[in-house]
Amino acid sequence: xxxxxxxxxxxxxxxxxxxxxxxxxxxxxxxxxxxxxxxxxxxxxxxxxxxxxxxxxxxxxxxxxxxxxxxxxxxxxxxxxxxxxxxxxxxxxxxxxxxxxxxxxxxxxxxxxxxxxxxxxxx
Numbered sequence: 001x002x003x004x005x006x007x008x009x010x011x012x013x014x015x016x017x018x019x020x021x022x023x024x025x026x027x028x029x030x031x032x033x034x035x036x037x038x039x040x041x042x043x044x045x046x047x048x049x050x051x052x053x054x055x056x057x058x059x060x061x062x063x064x065x066x067x068x069x070x071x072x073x074x075x076x077x078x079x080x081x082x083x084x085x086x087x088x089x090x091x092x093x094x095x096x097x098x099x100x101x102x103x104x105x106x107x108x109x110x111x112x113x114x115x116x117x118x119x120x121x122x123x
Contacts, residue, residue, distance in 0.1 A: 002026040002112045004097050009117030016087050016121070022080040022097030022114055030056060030075040033100040033107040036082045038093035038119075048095070049082060050107045060107070065091075087121045094118050 004027070008020040020036065033052035039045040049071035050060045056073050070083040080097050095117050098110035 002099075004099060004112055004114035006095065006097055006114040006117040009095060009119045011120040011122065012087055014088055014121055014123050017083075017085045018087065018119060020082040020084065020095055020097075020117060020119075022082075024078050024080070024099070027078075027099060027112065028075075029073050029078050029080055029099070031103050033105045034073070034080045035098050035107065035110065036071060036080075037096045037098055038091075039096070040093040043093075045096075051080070052105070052107050054104075084119070087119075089121045089123045092119060092121050 003025045005023045006020060008018055010018060012018060031054055035050035036048045037045050038048050048062050048065055049069055051071045051073060052058050059071050061069060068086045072081045097114045099112040101111035
C-alpha cells in the first residue's frame with residue numbers, strides 16, 4: 001500500500017522559509033514523476049513544482065515561485081522535498097505531494113496523494 005506523508009508546514013512571517021517533506025512508503029520515489037500541489041481556500045488546486053526523469057534531473061516550477069522554491073528528492077531517504085524561501089502571504093495554502101504510478105510518465109496523471117500540510121504566511 002502506497003503512503004505519502006507530508007510534514008514541515010507551519011506558520012511563518014513573510015520573507016521566512018520552510019522545508020516540506022513527503023515521506024513515501026510502499027513506493028520508490030526515484031525515477032517517478034512527483035509533484036507538489038497547493039490549494040488555498042476558495043481557489044482551485046494548482047501544481048507548484050514537479051520533478052521527473054530517470055535520474056530525476058528535470059524540474060518544473062510555477063512561474064510565481066521560481067527563484068524562491070526548489071523541489072528535490074533524497075532517494076536514500078525515499079523522500080520528496082520542497083524548499084520554500086522568501087515566502088509571501090499568497091503562498092498560504094494546503095500543500096500536497098503527489099506521485100505518478102508509472103515510470104517515465106508525463107507528469108500529468110497523479111495516482112497517489114498525501115494528506116496535506118498547511119502553510120500559513122503572515123504579512
